[in-house]
Amino acid sequence: MSGGRVRWCTDLEKNALVSNFERRGWQRVSSDDQWNVYWATVGTVHRLFSPDHGYRLNDNQILNHFPNHYELTRKDLMVKNIKRYRRDLDKEGSPLAAKGRDGRYLHLDLVPDTFMLPSDYSIFVQEFRRHPHTTWIMKPSGAAQGRGIFLVTKLSQLKRWSKDSKAQARSYVISRYLDRPYLIGGKKFDLRLYVLVTSFRPLKAYMSRLGFCRFCTVKYDASTSSYDDMFIHLTNVSLQKHSGEYNDIHGGKWHVDNLRLHVESTRGKEAADKLFDDMNWVILQSLKSVQSVMINDRHCFEVYGYDIIIDDDLKPWLIEVNASPSLSATTVADRIMKHTVIDDVFSIVCPDNRMPDVRNPGVPTREQMGTFEVLYDETQDVAVVAEKEKRRTLTRRSSSTWK
């Protein structure tokens, strides 16, 4: 099993995946055969890890999702985990959980204020009545591609929604809408960043340098009369594609380098550096918040698509995390970029095209990381390692402390 060609299979027929596998000379098999690398959908992964499936992965098999990735990728669970993480840090008295004068967390203000509906409805109403002129955005927890999202300015709009029994069956999250986003050329945009996580305990996360900004096709209009026009407010490509102004040569997508150039030219170098540092910080904290609840199966790795919006004060806000970021390409540049991202993912996860071996996770070299950079590697973080060493010598435990 250790020799021979790497066998791969996939549930998604995407060019970015198939061309990468074929370029490496790996052998395609079906999911019923013995595979080494499986790029699966989330449904398949749930099935594989369900107790009645009885399928044990051997040491040469890797899978592209963690069993309970939904802790991070469902909007309501992500918010729940972040809130719990903040409360825990607060109880510990950690300096990370410091709060400012207005009661907001200084360093852990990762997401806009969010409530789960219908469970937190009363708390939400209290908050709404305290700030009556703010706008809120309603999103279904499990949906993607901008489906079912609408903006709320009055409680009566919510009452209308709650009467619709079909909508009430699904859980929704309602969060404060960022009505002053950072505009470029008068248009609203959001950022998509790719983060590869190979393990949660210890946390090993790599962020790709190849992210992109998705622009709305229509100029941003902050007035309330525009709240019905989703082309102004939602940046999802699957939505913007249907606008009359959409163009599939550039696809409304900008490379992150252009964003950096724009911010640095107009707001200065410190502001640009701080913005990108803050984005790294937000991503890292979101990963740390689910670190303890994730099932850290060593056969798993995952590529998350982080959606981040920047507001006018250059503060990044985490909007959501996608477990299956879209691998279809809308433009030529897009296709090249997604191909490179997957190429580098496999260069880190299966270094040198060897058979994947979960017993010896190595540290990827600079060349293997390609366009990825280390976001956080707990094994290399000197402070954490020293702490673990100290604890180990104190309790004289010989078994591994990474559980």
Add this chain to the structure above:
Amino acid sequence: MADDDSSTGSAVSSDGGCRPMDVMFLRLLVEKAVLAKGASAGINSISTSKRSLPSTGAAKHDTDPMAMCREAIQEYLRHTAMKHSLQQQKAWIQPPVLGDVELDFFQAARQAWHRKIDCRLNLIITEHHMPLTLPSTSPNSATLPSREVFVDRTRPEPLKTSMFVYDHQDLLREYLALRNPNMREDAYAPLEFAGPRFATPSLSALRSLLHDLNPSLPQEAKIRISRRCWTQYNASPNQPSQATAAPFVGGKHKPSLPNTNHCLCPTLATHAMPYITSGCPVAQRATLWYMATCGADPNDYALKYDELWHEIRQVRRPVDHLLAADAKYQTNLDDNYFVFYDVILEVMIALIRDPALSSEYGCTSLGADVVPNGIVPFRGLCLFVAPLAFIYPRTPQLYRVFVKLYTRYFRLLHTLNEYPNGIARLSQTFLDLMQVRLPHLLLHLKGLGVNPLEIAFPWMFQAFSGYLLPEQVLLLWDRIIGFDTLHVLPLLSFALFAFRQRALAVARTKRDVEFVMADLRSIAVVPLMQYALFARDIATAA
């Protein structure tokens, strides 16, 4: 140097104490002077050089920072032996004198060319029944549309977005057809490629002109190190991939200006030019370009801009639609500039309809109604505005800088003119460089039936905007402004051919050649220009 003595003297003693911004800028120049001195003396740390600075003056200078700065500036100017005297730098503020060469065969060709494009413009207008003057207020509303509404309503209709009056192919054809009647055809074995002969600067002349590109001086450049090079640099894992290689610093060798639009003392503005020649740090480019091009006039241009737009909004003209067609076409194709469509269109309409500029350009025969400024919109005009949209978020400033850059440089690129910086001379410089330094390559291309000018001309026509990444275009334009010359364009074109000569040498058809030279997205401008100027073995680099 008596002249610059008085000018720096006035800078320092103009108003009682210097404003904080002026002090900061003087400090910048001091540090640059010190670095330049340090580079030549082999000292790398600023602190040690700074300690040696006060020794140039009397003990009194230790206590007088202004005098110290003045000394340093004069030292710096002496050190770089600036051929461009301060008068020339002041020329930015006065209208440019573009050369006293007037060749009559050129003039005849130019008039024929003007007639051609007038004809084409006329055809477009009559075919689409575009009214020459259309009041922009509808009969039942008395108020003028606002600027945003006016720009929004400027649509390419009834034209198609692919409609244009002329583009670089047309101009190239005109240029190649030019023949100097004084020259015997066999007197000089011409490359069948070129238009009329001019004296052009040789590589060594360019080298002394562009001396600040010397690799021993720290430059602003953005390069990305490829995966293979990492092993050469012996980088350890977990290092950021944008670590800078030795001579290219990302703004680290220049202390940063606070990012404001303060006005500086006007004489200090003339010192911005030498500062720009080694590239501007990204964060300061806005201020530096504004200072270099517009002098440092007070910031009330917003009012003038509004007045200008008040004039423009009254009436709609057919050129507006042509501009909209060009902007739509270019921004649809380009994945860097599509965001700025509205800004670009606004600035271009202001340029074409600005009555203050009509004295600059020879009016075409169609008269001021159709072509208000003598500028006929052509395919690619909006690409000159696009990179500036990254730097200036506010349109009045953007417009002002763009007008200065256009008047001084860009308009020489798309008209038939014989000025020293004009496209005809630039093309000739390019071909001469190719012939002198890369003769084998040129012969090979000639054998394939490829005219390298056909490939390089579109690049130079657009000043590389739309071909390179925006960041690289801005770095290139830094050098254009800093050295006050457009000759970096043929230099870069030549450097590109030299860089890819190995791939070109194995090309078998014209399409192969076009394919090799098609994609410029991965090009880093500064190292290439340095390679072309300072590499010892440019001709035998294969």
